[in-house]
Amino acid sequence: MNGQEIFLGLSYISRKYIEEAETETVSGGTGKAHRIRRPFLLAAVIALLLLLVGCAAVYVLKMEHVKISSGTDQRDYSLVDGVYVKDPHTVDTTTLSMAGLKGSNAYKACADFYAYETELRANKSESGDWTGYSDALNTKAQELAEQYGLKPEGQALTFRTLRSMCDALGVERFVRDSQDVSIDIDQGFCLDSGNFFVLLRFAFPEDRGYEVTQTSGALYWNRQDTFSPDYITLEDRGDWVERNYTTSAGNTVLILTSPSQERGYIICDRGEALMTVWLDVNPEFLSEDAGVVSAEYQHMTEEQLDMVADALDFAIQPKVPTQADVDAQAAPPQEATQNGYTLKLKSVKTDGYAARIVVGITAPEDVDFDSIKHFSLGGSSLTTGRDILRSDCTYHLVDDGDGLANTKDLALDFIVTFDDDKRPFELGAVWDLSIVDLWGDRYAETEKLFTEGEWYFSITIDESCTNYREIELLSEPITLKASTGWRADGTDCLEAFPVTSMKLRSQSISLTADTGENTYADFFCFDRTIACVVLKDGSRVDILNQCLEKPIDLDQADYVLLPGDTKLPVPAAQ
DSSP, X not given: OOHHHHHHHHTTSOHHHXXXXXXTEEEOTTSOEEEOOHHHHHHHHHHHHHHHHHTGGGSOOOGGGTEEEEEEEEEEEEEETTEEEEEEEEEEEEEEESSOOTTSHHHHHHHHHHHHHHHHHHHHHHHOOOTTHHHHHHHXXXXXXXXXXXXXXXXXXXXXXXXXXXXXXXXSOSBOOOSSOEEEEEEEEEETTSOEEEEEEEEOOTTSOOSOSEEEEEEEEEETTBOOOOEEEEEOOXXXXXXXXXXXXXXXXXXXXXXXXXXXXXXXXXXXXXXEEEEESSOEEEEEETTEEEEEEOOOOHHHHHHHHHHBOTTOOOOOOOHHHHHTSOOXXXXXXXXXXXXXXXXXXXXXXXXXXXXXXXXXXXXXXXXXXXXXXXXXXXXXXXXXXXXXXXXXXXXXXXXXXXXXXXXXXXXXXXXXXXXXXXXTOEEEEEEEEEEXXXXXXXXXXXXXXXXXXXXXXXGGGBOOOEEEOOSSOEEEEEEEEEOTTSOEEEEEEEEEEEEEESSBEEEEEXXXXXXXXXXXXXXXXXXXXXXXXXXXXXXXXXXXXXXXXXXXXXXXXXXXXXXXXXXXXX
16 A cells, blocks of 8 residues: 555545544543643554555445446347347446546436436437437536536537647646557547546557457546546446456556456546546457358456556646637647658648548658558547537548659548538638558558658638539438448348438538437448449549548539439539
């Protein structure tokens, strides 16, 4: 037991004993107060500390300390001998709070929020009317924060880079030096309340015989004085194992794993905050053969989990960031060099809802981009000062025309949706582009990390890069099929929905449909078929995430071909 653990142990001592120590009095058997000398008081405190050291089990974090509720859930398939078979059944579940420990106001508020959300979701599912769902949850969150004397959940802070966010938090690193596991931070998100999370990637040495050499996860920080709706619902087959582990840095954590579940958890009570880390400890790999879906689990060892706990920094002391930290960020340049790789912003084109951004890459002369099959980034993002409901990105290298193998253009296609459905790439809008790490053939045997690095560009939308023209394809409502999910055998779940509008633009397509309670409905990709725009010359331009594979001349568009061979002619010039 270290000094921090002793302090935590003392925090569970009744307040009256602390008050008595401060006044140098103790209660005797007669009920009278007796003065004592400080040396005796000091000896008593030392004896108490020694008692706590000898009874380290007094402070043991258990799953029960974060448990909110037990319940059930429905499953359609079971895994039998490594093969998914149709088997509708009910499973037991356990829900855990990520907001705080049992007894804290943060825990109580999270538990009440979970109960409210569960009931609201059941009512909405029964009625089929999901109008006002998000508003109701936001209102309840505000009410619970006030009821339990907590700070509100807070507003999102939009930092251009992960480094800027970490600087605002005052956290240099989230990890400690380790020879046993490599941990990379992919991206993060934080609120002005001080709560935040970061996405993680873990890599283990490949020469130690581990089944799992790479996996992913996330770290959450939730302050105890602030409302948080974060919770975890586990499938509970009665095989969850919980154990306490003291890291090499002296932090005590709770490690939760189940041999039958993909995710595991590491929880650390920091007093002022609860730190929760999830990671795929038993990653599932799916394969399909003749419509039969098989699954194979790989398992991390207990030793690997201890390595992860040792490598994470559970002693961080984050500050509460503010909008002033966001405003203080330096404007990024239009060209930057990292480790000999120069990236330059070349062009931007947008139809108001999708944007194609072309960035030129110049690598050292001995780099051959033509030698790889697939180019990938460690990460990319396009952010602005407004809350984004949805953002999708596809990208690929294209020839820049100079004939050199070490220079290419990187074409990034973004499609963005705001909560209010307003056009995101409006004139005058300022966007920040982030590009992280350059890879070739990632996750293949020929994997090559060209370079690590972070590049940032500021983009202002003006008239030179905009084309807001759009063509309505429907003169009256029609019914179209859409994928609402996937079966275990890999086939799509299809439903028909009324569609009242479909608009084609030079870089994207959008539609308006009544999908009822369905939160996911893909009209453009199912049955292994991708929708496309067929041009008058017969060539096709695929539609990926409602974004066109490349910008088109609307006057050259003949029709839109949807999965199921549905053709929607493009009307004459509008």
